[in-house]
Amino acid sequence: MITFGSELYKEEIKLRDDVLRAPLGLEYKKEDLEAEADELRYGLLDSDGVLVACLLIRILDNTSAKIRQMAVKEELRGKGIGRELMNKVESELKKKKFKKIELHARMYAKNFYDKLGYRPVGKEFTEIGIPHIKMVKKIAT
Numbered sequence: 536m537i538t539f540g541s542e543l544y545k546e547e548i549k550l551r552d553d554v555l556r557a558p559l560g561l562e563y564k565k566e567d568l569e570a571e572a573d574e575l576r577y578g579l580l581d582s583d584g585v586l587v588a589c590l591l592i593r594i595l596d597n598t599s600a601k602i603r604q605m606a607v608k609e610e611l612r613g614k615g616i617g618r619e620l621m622n623k624v625e626s627e628l629k630k631k632k633f634k635k636i637e638l639h640a641r642m643y644a645k646n647f648y649d650k651l652g653y654r655p656v657g658k659e660f661t662e663i664g665i666p667h668i669k670m671v672k673k674i675a676t
Contacts, residue, residue, distance in 0.1 A: 537576040537589065546586040547578060554606035559664060574603070577627070579620050587611050588620045592628070595637070600628055602638040621651055629674050636674060642666040 537543045552563060571591060578589035590605035602624070607617045628636060640648050642659065645668055653670035660667055 537578050539572050539576070543578065543586060544576070547576060547589045550586055550589055550608065551604050551606045554609065555604055561663065575600075577620065577624050579616060579623075588616045590620060590624065592624065598632070598634040600633050600636050602636060605638075617647060618651065625672075625674055634674060635671060637669060637671045639667045640670050642668060645670070 537547050548563060548568065556562060573594075575592040575594070576589065577592070578586050581587050588605075588607040588611075591603040593601045593603055595601055602621075605617065605620070607620075625636065636653075637656075638648065638653065639662055640653070642665075645655070648670050651672070653672045656669045656671050658668075660669075
């Protein structure tokens with residue numbers, strides 16, 4: 536887990552910015568980050584203690600959570616790091632008695648989530664200027 540406001544949190548913001556925001560010409564605003572204060576944050580560190588992947592979780596209700604802003608260092612994609620992080624986070628959510636996880640997948644990442652058991656719900660839509668699809672996975676408790 537990553538604590539809001541910690542040094543690791545600062546690395547998380549940089550990673551998310553490098554991977555998700557900067558390529559679209561977007562920047563985090565102070566109010567954007569403050570709005571995330573109550574979200575759960577998870578990350579994976581390499582053997583040198585450097586953050587290589589992260590994601591946020593917004594609690595929707597007592598049984599549902601939403602994964603947001605998953606980022607993996609570009610040079611490490613395709614090496615199973617994202618899968619490892621998702622599996623660990625799903626395990627944590629199961630322990631907390633959640634039954635459903637949803638997310639808004641960028642269309643280029645849809646196949647990644649398909650392989651993890653997430654299923655599309657509804658039609659493709661535009662979010663932050665790019666195509667997305669809502670995906671959902673029911674998890675056992």
